[in-house]
Amino acid sequence: MAVKEREFPIRILQNRALIKRLRKNHEVIPRVESDLKKISAGYKGERTVDYQLGFLEDKKYSIFHNIRIKVGTQYFQIDTLLMTTCYMVIIEVKNLAGIVRIDPQIRQCTRILGETQEGFVDPVSQVEKLTLLFKKWLSKHGFNVSDIEILVVISNPQTTIDFTVRPEIHSPYTKIIHSQNILHFITTLNKKYKHEIISAKDLNKIKKLILKHHSVLTSNVLDIYGIVEDEIITGVQCESCNAAPLPKVGTYWTCFNCSYRSKNAHIQAIDDYFLLMSNHLTNSTLRNFLHIPSRHAATYMLKSLNLKTSGIGKGKRYFQ
Incomplete structure (x- = not known):
């Protein structure tokens, strides 16, 4: 069950408002529109994953959508966190169209769409870093959790995942799946992890701590695009x-x-x-x-x- 629902991204509202309140031929508008399209696509992809996870009605699942917490002075954001007393999963969502080509040996990712190719940040490395930061955050609050799984979800069902080399059986790159396979992945984890790694009491403490420390990202959209107030x-x-x-x-x-x-x-x-x-x-x-x-x-x-x-x-x- 969802402990924290996903908020509608304020950047979508900001960019929509900015487009309306700039002169039509303003040189920054194409960039604002491009960012709006990317952020909207990301949110749409995350909602696709939320829909799949919505079928997990058992109370043993605690699901947090879009949490932003910090270790020291560093904030980090998790698209989706699923927790049980036996394991935890950090889910990174990517809404990409076309062909996603992944080289697991050099951790290189390329998106191919028509005649265009562009590289993007390796999502496995990204979610592995988030896992380290979350473990550090848990440790800071007195909890040592060893079994944290990672999962990268490609939300667009029409996207082709193309590996240059087939990942080895224990490679983290086997954790890249389409959204329709999430429930199967969770079922596999339920079979793999049968023993508690944390008590229900401590899990409830962690849930409360996450809600307490979650911080919504606020952005000064004028600064982002180098716009002065007089241009509005x-x-x-x-x-x-x-x-x-x-x-x-x-x-x-x-x-x-x-x-x-x-x-x-x-x-x-x-x-x-x-x-x-x-x-x-x-x-x-x-x-x-x-x-x-x-x-x-x-x-x-x-x-x-x-x-x-x-x-x-x-x-x-x-x-x-």
């Missing part, structure tokens, strides 16, 4: 044609470009502000961003959103 298109945007800023006519945000009207279009604009500009708002920054002249109108708008607050008066801050 401000104002309420039309949900139909993206024109901005929209004036408020009566109780409606009105687009004179396509005649679209909305009472609540400001909500998405405020979401965009939180995604792109800052994790907090003040009455003044809201008025500047949405082009609202009235302090009272901005106050009413902020109160209606039931945001978290700190401070009083002009220094009052609003958090999503």
Whole structure:
């Protein structure tokens, strides 16, 4: 059963907002769109694995999706962690199309798609490093767990896995499978590991520790792409044609470009502000961003959103 569900990646929301709020011919847009496509594909692949693991309804399975914890000052992220009292599995998910060619002798991986070939990080080496870091994290908290299996899952069923040399029977490269074979892999582990390596009590302690120490990755998307705030298109945007800023006519945000009207279009604009500009708002920054002249109108708008607050008066801050 899932102890921690997978969150929707905030970078997807950030990149979508950024594309809308840059001028159409901005030189960074192709890169933003390319990254958005990659991140979306990765999330789709992870959800494919989540679906397969969802069939493991027995309470002996504790499944964590997308955990980010740290050892010392180093954060590391695990796509999926499956734990029982007899073994643990760290799962790395790859959503790759075409042919994945793997040379297990030199640990080299190449993706072939049409006429294009490109190398990528060896996922086996990647998940082996994650295993070492997780063991170190467990040890730091007083747990020594020896049996941690690794698994690399290719989520796209149409992808061909092509080994240049057949991996030896005990090679970690035999742990590269398609997502539809996950349940068979887990069944094999259940037969292999029959003795407890950790008590149910200690396993519950580890589960609580993971939830306590998990930290969501937050990114300053403007810094990532080298964009300054002045380049961001401000104002309420039309949900139909993206024109901005929209004036408020009566109780409606009105687009004179396509005649679209909305009472609540400001909500998405405020979401965009939180995604792109800052994790907090003040009455003044809201008025500047949405082009609202009235302090009272901005106050009413902020109160209606039931945001978290700190401070009083002009220094009052609003958090999503």
